[in-house]
Amino acid sequence: MNSVPRILVFDIFGTVVDWHGSIVREVSARWPQADADAFALAWRAGYQPAMEAVRSGGRGFVKLDVLHREILDGLLPRFGLGQLGDAERAELNRVWHRLAAWPDSVAGLTRLKARCTICSLSNGNLGLLTDMAKHAGLPWDCVLSAEVFRAYKPDPRVYRGAAEVFDAERGEVLMVAAHHDDLAAARACGLQTAYVERPMEFGAAHPKDVSPQPGNTWHARNLLHLAEQLGC
Structure with a gap:
């Protein structure tokens, strides 16, 4: 671990x-x-x-x-x-x-923020992510976007760039996502990864397979569960 x-x-x-x-x-x-x-x-x-x-x-x-x-x-x-x-x-x-946050997101992020620096790392642009944070009450320490790196995930420049922004070793950075392809690309760049189950991402009529896949450091039901795993 x-x-x-x-x-x-x-x-x-x-x-x-x-x-x-x-x-x-x-x-x-x-x-x-x-x-x-x-x-x-x-x-x-x-x-x-x-x-x-x-x-x-x-x-x-x-x-x-x-x-x-x-x-x-x-x-x-x-x-x-x-x-x-x-x-x-x-x-x-x-x-x-x-967009509305999932019911656990704000509480989960707030708990994680008490111990770690939390930051968006999305293909959404900076204005979009900032407006969303205001609308949904997302308590980011920092808003980062692929726009900063002029590249879209899974381009390695995005994951490497996030570590560089914080002058962090890549192993000190944890990528959190509900998408295995995003996490695989982050791992290939040396980041830790946590998979979050979002079975209803595509709506109740289109449930998503959220079975564990190898390689992730953590697998959580939601962000509150992830906070528990990280001791927050």
Whole structure:
């Protein structure tokens, strides 16, 4: 077992906040004729392909707000919402700035913060993550984004950069995520890793397999459970 880390960096979408439920609630309230569940899943499904264009060098770095808007513009006609004007589209795109935290997140982060430095490490851009922290009450010590490193996870520059920001050895940094690919990339860069179960990330109709996988230093049901494991 590795030593207790001094820096905890967190994936955000799905790990700390409920992107699917938040989008479903907002779309259902504003456009009840649309299939909000399918809409949320389709919007998120465009996330990795859009970032891959940046990772591959096919386009220069742009912040995630831009990619989200491009995906959104392509989705709206499919869901009978192609008539939305620019102002409505811009407001809907900002739903990513106001996602709700999972019920355990604020209490778990608060306990972890008492012992460790806690920091976001997300592909979300700085403005998005800052607005989200204000909206959801997330008590970060620092907001870090892939935007700082001009690269999207799982690019090693993001994980290595997080350690460098805090002048920390990579083994002193713990990457916390609900996604095994994110954690595998962090481990390859020398970070410790903690898997957090989020079986309802894609909604109750689409439960996710949260079985343990080898390699992670910790495996937790939620952030309060992780705090218990780390002695916080």
